[in-house]
Amino acid sequence: MSQDTLFDKVWDLHKVSSLPGGSDQIFIGLHLIHEVTSPQAFGALKDKKLKVKFPDRTVATVDHIVPTDNQSRPFKDNLAEQMIETLEKNCLENKIRFFNIGSGNQGIVHVVAPELGxxxxxxxxxxGDSHTSTHGAFGSIAFGIGTSQVRDVLATQTLAMNKLKVRQIWCDNTLSKGVYAKDLVLHIINKLGVKAGVGFAYEFAGPAIHELSMEERMTICNMSIEGGARCGYINPDEKTFNYIKNKLYAPKNEHWDRALRWWESLKSDENSIYDDVIKLDASKVEPTVTWGITPGQSISINQQIPLLDELSPNDKLVAEEAYEYMSFKPGQLIKDTPVDVCFIGSCTNGRISDLRVAAKVLKGKKVAKNVKAFAVPGSEKVATKAKQEGLDQIFKDSGFQWREPGCSMCLAMNSDKLIGNQVSASSSNRNFKGRQGSPSGRTLLMSPAMVAAAAINGKVSDVREFIN
Amino acid sequence: MKSEFTQPIGKISNINGQCIPLIGNDIDTDRIIPARFLKCVNFDSLGESVFEDDRKTLKGKHPFDLKENKNASILIVNSNFGCGSSREHAPQALMRWGIKAIIGESFADIFYSNCIAIGIPCFTLPKKSIEEIQNYCDNQFLFLEIDLKKSLAKSKDLNFNLEIRESSRKMFLTGEWDATSTLLENENLIENKFNDLPYLKFNTPLL
Incomplete structure (x- = not known):
């Protein structure tokens, strides 16, 4: 059992009681809600005649269903309109702070909460979103929950949970040029597998992690869940504190000093005990692309799609399913695979640094004919910043469509969808069957820089050939 | 889909029903219920859309479309079932189709919690036993009687010692899987925690 890790400390601090069945009752310091997983929770509260216990510990925004082309109200999609109206009503009735479209602070919930401090x-x-693990980049313990648990947090500000085990993933050295946080996390998921994290929190540590910017750290923690870990975190440091300082809801003045003192005391002890430790060499990671139907099915840009014999018995069943669904042959190179759609955005890679990296690759270049490419900033703040820096113009000049903020084609709940068996190069987080809106659509996950490179060449490319 | 859906309530100690095997590892919640069906403000009509895309692809041959599985209620799955999105719509869709319990090699964490929260016990068995059930179901019906008190599944030919997390088992037996009221019993402790947490003292209020 783990001891004295950041996870243990935060868990113990928030433990309200031991429940009769043996699980812990954990206080939730910050509850984030959005339009998709909250309506039924508010409905259940009403049924049970309960009130929101601490309305000022819940914050709402709208992201999953918002259109990214025309956001004027009412939305063209009646169901989407109904969902945003329901959220507006629930927030109003329960006195919950809601960052709506046009507020200047709307966006993907996991982009918005960090940028507001x-x-x-x-x-x-x-x-109520599995990518809540993103917030672990700040040394918080953050995890996705379902709608019944959203109800419980609204009603009690607590959850019944079993404590997770802690696995440290120690990343030595640093990433090479043209290799990004996305490549590192895809590599980790490939090495450990998509279910290795079940029952675990992942602590990402080591020189390669220390070196990453806060936004890159968010990319890493964001995808913990793709490795099965409901929660992923990084011990906070100077970078963390500097990122938070002066943000809208950051502690101010004398409160800042108190906060800083407390935050500086928060980290895994030198001699803390982990349930498991994995070490890997980040300098060996290359630009990485998924070829299959789980985020664990990835290879380096110059590798071949694995043969069935090269895979462990447990991976064979899904590999066979993936060859068929993706129409890829075992042994085929992933490089030069033609792509139809290029998508830059999502809670994994829709932040300003992601747009900057992609714009650098795109500058002065054109998107290949027959490729539909679009960029969706993660939030209104990201969009504003990108415009100030002229990034939107670089995207547009290259042939990318520049859209309004939202989750967009990461899960395709709005009108941004693949058609038929189109292949997308996507900076998002899931390559599941049908994930991007077409039941036969095919998704290749990669870093935003790699998506930009694929857009220019019209096929999967090595971004390192663009950035020398 | 069965029309007479009733939500589970209170103590759950016995579940009897026909098994429906669904073969495959890493079956994610996007497959259980594709995102377009999440555009709803209640869960009522999700049952008919469960596995919609997989079912369309298999043109009537998907286990959830086979006539002989029409009345099945115990889902048999392989490993990492329910991975991906946290959408409770996935277990809600399964439940509304008629699933009352799931037995598998392993489950994704959030999916597992969601099942507990809505009253669907999830049990694990070794790969070998799951395959044994799957093979058995190839040629005949398997009706299992699940006893949560003893963590046992019995049938005329096969018996299994089911594994389930002890806290989950207790929650079903006491009815505390519907957690809100249990959590609210500690209202004073919750208030104390709220007043004690360091960061709630130095945070900028949400205005």
Missing amino acids: LTQPGMTIAC
């Missing part, structure tokens, strides 16, 4: 070290954070 809501996400802070030492907190427990829950949201």
Whole structure:
């Protein structure tokens, strides 16, 4: 059993009681909600005649269903309109702060909370979305929950949970040029597998992690869940504190000094005990692309799609399913695979640094004929910043469509969808069957820089050939 | 889909029903219920859309479309079932189709919690036993009687010692899987925690 890790400390701090069945009752410091997983929770509260216990510990925004082309109200899609109206009503009735479209602070919930300074070290954070693990980049313990648990947090600000085990993933050395946080996390998921994290929190550590910017750290923690870990975190440091400082909801003045003192005390002890430790060499990671139907099915840009014999018995069943669905042959190179759609955005890679990296690759170049390419900033703040820096113009000049903020084609709940068996190069997080809106659509996950390179060449490419 | 859906309520100690095997590892919640069906403000009509895309692809041959599985209620799965999105719509869709319990090699964490929260016990068995059930179901019906008190599944030919997390088992037996009221019993402790947490003292209020 783990001891004295950041996870243990934050868990113990938030433990309210031991429940009769043996699980723990954990206080949730920050609750984030959005339009898709909250309506039924508010409905259940009404049925049970309960009130929201601490309305000022819940924050709402709208992201999953928003159109990215025309956001004027009412939305063209009646169901989407109904969902945003329901959220507006629920927030109003329950006095919950809601960052709506046009507020200047709307966006993907996991982009918005950090950029507003809501996400802070030492907190427990829950949201009805599996990518809540993103917030662990700040040394908080953050995890996705379902709608019944959203109801419980609204009603009690607590959850019944079993404590997770802790696995440290130690990343030595640093990433090479043209290799990004996305490549590292895809590599980790490939090495450990998509279910290795079940029952675990992942602590990402080591020189390669220390070197990453806060936004890159968010990319890493964001995809913990793709490795099965509901929660992933990084011990906070100077970079964390500097990122939070002066944000809208960051502690101010004398509160800042108190916060800083507390945050600085929050990290895994030198001699803390982990349930498991994995070490890997980050300098060996190359630009990485998925070829299959799980985020674990990835290879380096110059590798071949694995043969069935090269895979462990447990991976064979899904590999066979993936060859068929993707129409790829075992042994085929992933490089030069033609792509139809290029998508840059999502809670994994829709932040300003992602757009900057992609714009650098795109500058002065044109998107290949027959490729539909679009960029979706992660939030209104990201969009504003990108415009100030002229990034939107670089995207547009290259032939990319520049859209309004939202989750967009990461899960295709709006009108941004693949058609038929189109292949997309996507900076998002899931390559599941049908994930991007077409039941036969095919997704290749990669870093935003790699998506930009694929857009220019019209096929999967090595971004390192663009950035010398 | 069965029309007479009733939500589970209170103590759950016995589940009897016909098994429906669904073969495959890493079956994610996008497959269980594709995202377009999440555009709803209640869960009521999700049952008919469960596995919609997989079912369309298999043109009537998907286990959830086979006539002989029409009344099945115990889902048999392989490993990492329910990975991906946290959408509770996935277990809600399964439940509304008629699933009352799931037995598998392993489950994704959030999916597992969601099942507990809505009253669907999830049990694990070794790969070998799952395959044994799957093979058995190839040629005949398997009706299992699940006893949560003893963590046992019995049938006329096969018996299994089911594994389930002890805290989950207790929650079903006491009815505490519907957690809100249990959590609210500690209202004073919750208030104390709220007043004690360091960061709630130095945070900028949400205005």
